[in-house]
Amino acid sequence: MRLRHIYIGLLGLILLSSFAVIQQNEMAIDLQLLTTQTEFDAGSAVVLKFSASETIKPMLYCSSSYGSTLVSPSTDGSNIIYSIPQNICQKTGQVQWKLINTMTPLSGQFKITPKQEVASMETYIGPPSIDAGGTDYAMLVVIPTDSLDNPLPENTLVNVKHQFLSSESSDGVKTNNFIAYKNIYSQQESGRMLVSSESLNTNSKEFTITVFPAIPTDFKIVEKRPHNYADGNQVTTFKTSIIKDKQDNVVSDGTYVSFFITNDKGNSLKTSGTTINGVATAMMIHPDYETQWTIKAYIDGMAESEVITLNYNQVVEDFDVIFSKNNRAISVGPIQSFMRQMIPDGLQVKLLIYKDGKLLNTLTKTSIDGFVNFNLKPNSLKNNSYNIVIKTAGLEKSFKAIQLW
């Protein structure tokens, strides 16, 4: 009899417990969100509170901007509490949550909004150098972020300030897509432009945009020479006028200028220089015979100068040629310059040897103390009669049928 009671009692317990299980499940359906706030400032603690009379503990799924996780509950009397992890509370964006393992899926969303403060002004500026003239520009991009590295909401005012020469200006730009940007145009002048920005009383550091002069305009050249004789010794210096862009800014130092010289035979010479304070200087040694130079300077692809012409006068009027030692020693000179002074060392003298109208050999020497001596060696020139021509300083002397022995 007693056994039966125990048996019935046991059965009853089992029944009850199964009932309890069912109740538990029903409770799960009754879980209700008590937290009504759906917008939180970044960094504030987010706690989701659910009412539930039974102690069931489903986990909470949470998905935020950067990732997802599962949150385990804690209880507070009759309520279930989920403390959302810090790294979710700190980053802005829409967060979705879902209670899992419950009969009816309970889900919802809340939003983390950025703090209304600016902790850093992340600034990007580019390109770092632009041309003067008002058409070229650099772009300033600012991402104002709060102390938790969240970008601020749309339409946050950012003041973009810039200083150039005597002007200072400040423009309000509103953020859109997390960023505020402004194109900063150059003015007529070249120089350095300083840029900074400010939002909600936080200022960025200083940035510099270099405004380079625009492309150079055409210019003039002048020449300077110690005399106008073609002595093959002195140097003529060419100088440009101050080269400027169309806004009158002096071009950057180091602008490369090429000078092209054409003489009256149509041959070209080239020399070059780079500008300092807008002026480029280049040099060329004088010719050693009478000629006319036409000079024009270029900045490749951008600008060119006017043409100037220079005349060089003949300095050597005549020279003597003396044959000795079986006509194999030839002395040329004295070669005299414009004041009858001996020509400075280094004047080129050529000796050409012809036989029956055919050029056999060319000997080239430079003058020393106004003279040049040639020695015709028997090894290379056999005893015979030759025509000999001597050329120097644009002059030419011929000697027919010189007998060598």
Add this chain to the structure above:
Amino acid sequence: MVSLNKNIVRIILIASYILIIALIISGISALFGYLNTGADRSAMLHTEIKKIEQYSPKVVWSPLANEGRPIDEESLNAIENDYLDAWYVKHVAYKTNTTNGIKDYYTDNARLNLFDFIEMNSNENITIESTTLEHHPTLEFFSEDGQLAVITDKDVVEYKRMFKAETLVLESKEISTYKIVLLLEDGFWRIRHLVKESIDDNDVEHTKITTDNLNIKGINYYPQATPWDMFGDTFSKDILAKDFEIIRGAGLNTVRIFIQYDDFGKADVDQDKLNKLKQTLDAAENANLDVVVTLFDFYGNYDVLDWTLNMRHAETIVTSIKTHTALVGWDIKNEPNLDFESRGKANVIAWLDNMISFVKSVDKNHRVTIGWSNTQSATLLKDKVDFVSFHYYEDLENLDTSIKTLQAEISNKAIVLGEYGMSSYSGFWKPFGSSQEDQANYHKKVQEIIAENNLQFMSWTLYDFTKIPKEVVGRLPWRKNTQKRFGFIDDNGGQKESFKYISKQ
């Protein structure tokens, strides 16, 4: 006598000499060959491109109307590549709770947020298998110096599976909108800010296609000479045309064919194979046959991070033949329930569910099914497929009951017996196998049951085969030889007895 003996000795000596020399030479050449492997001249300078496709969700850019500098295609591609890679490394990081690769795709500040999550999840023993299936980015801003870009990625379809202590606790498909600031650093477009603007569950209901007018009386088809290699080098339109005529002549109206995932080039589908597939459908159309195309044959990964590649594969194939009149439906996967044990049932089901939705989103006009290998599994995903198909190789005694049970559970959809058949092999490897007569009786009986239950069917298979690849039933000879004799037509092209019952005339 003596000289004979001498000759024998001589012959033996010479023969053994030749043999030894041959052995030595072959040994040396084998060694030489071994030492030469890997020394491919073309690989000497390591100039080959190593990039392999590992993540390719669908990306649809909105028309460009960005603020700032107009963007060129190269820059946009660079942004897209790095942005997708950023997603990929994030998926891998949350799956393994490691930080590999994150530094390349997130800036100093942004990566901290990921590290926080990884640390938290790893402490809580939470892992996440996730992938994104679709992106719809809009370029909002591109800076003048080309170093900063802002994009809004709308309707990002994210699939996630949350594990706590290696137990699946949640499966979730979400559709979110993100706003992203990217910076070009060290040649990488890195994520600087990432903000989720909106999120919602992604429940896409695809329209069901009724099966009222579906009438499949068909057969599973492989060419006799090239079973399981239908679209290989020996592909022949003439053979197909001839075979399809035989099938049509036997009173059938449908063939079921198989597309192997690897064979068709995985995510990057081989155009040549695709053309052969189209020719196959053309041949079926000429013979007035319908075609059930079985996708993903021999595929068995189901890994969440593999999904995007699978989807590109399916997208290419489905798009290219979805308008073909011979097409009657898609069989997403042949006998996926066989992978339940090795790959995890949840993985496989989730993969199938996703793939059904995807194929339906690409092709809204054709029915979709899954070729389950038994009746027990056939009710899985029954609400997702348009018609249910199952295979049956068990005892015919129970077929009727099984069908009745299935019909009780699936009342509103057509049920197709997608594979059934009997081997007529009886020989050394299986002395008590079935004869051709047994096979004929089997088919006769099946046809009766089919008729009785008003079932649709596709039998296995038209031909006896001479060679079976090891991937099909393994290497064991008794299995291989059995598999060779399922046909209605034998090796020599003669009709077996069962041919009479290929369909109910």
